[in-house]
Amino acid sequence: MTHASQTLRQRGALILTTLLALMVWGPAVSGAESRSFDLYIAEAPPLSMLDQSGLHGIVGDATLEAATRAGYTLHFVEVPWARAQQNVRKGVDKLIIPLSRRPEREADYTWIAPIMTMDRAFFSLDKRVQSMQQARETFARIAVGRGSAQEQKLRAEGFSDAQIYPFEIGENPAQLLLMGRVDAWFNGIPETQAIWRKLSNRTLQVSPSLMKTDLYLACSRQCDALLVRDLRAAVETLRKDGTLERIKNAYLKEP
Missing domain, CATH: 3.40.190.10 (Periplasmic binding protein-like II)
Incomplete structure (x- = not known):
């Protein structure tokens, strides 16, 4: 076998190995980027709501934008507020908005990020x-x-x-x-x-x-550390680039 033939075979083997690796890891990466989480939301306009026009209120829009930037999708869940809190407290990786951070609630949730003061x-x-x-x-x-x-x-x-x-x-x-x-x-x-x-x-x-009180995006006490980190960083980015203030003004300055 010539040196040139051996080199081509080595390159071919390397390309094949790379393609196989991509086939193995590709779906996993794609799945991670599209992970979906339940978001319990109160019907409390202009803070949070499920409007037919697609509006979700100040905290709702901010949360949705943060999740989008972090690479997550959200499934909105609307149930009576006391039940929503109970489901999130007892659940795993469940998000909730808008939740006031109070001393009596401190140990029951993972407090991801404040969205606004109420x-x-x-x-x-x-x-x-x-x-x-x-x-x-x-x-x-x-x-x-x-x-x-x-x-x-x-x-x-x-x-x-x-x-x-x-x-x-x-x-x-x-x-x-x-x-x-x-x-x-x-x-x-x-x-x-x-x-x-x-x-x-x-x-x-x-x-x-x-x-x-501060209104928070919060999660179950048992909450994915990566989810918390990503959403916290995304909310902070929204705060720094002015997006949070623009969302707030769009609702509060309506006639």
């Missing part, structure tokens, strides 16, 4: 309070999302069971106010304003912000 206030048709104490003394019945950070806050502040009227997130507590079934609604300011604009022209009495 201010909460009391909304009423005829009484404006200035403090939690005044709210306890003024309102006989307060609408609040079942299983929400707001409900936990009221209970921690000493509001009685009779004062707290939990509703399922996704229902319309603004109607409860209009019908006189509750005296006040304790909720996030931008979410309440967005809902009220679509329902009534009546002026709401709004307290100062009496609760402030």
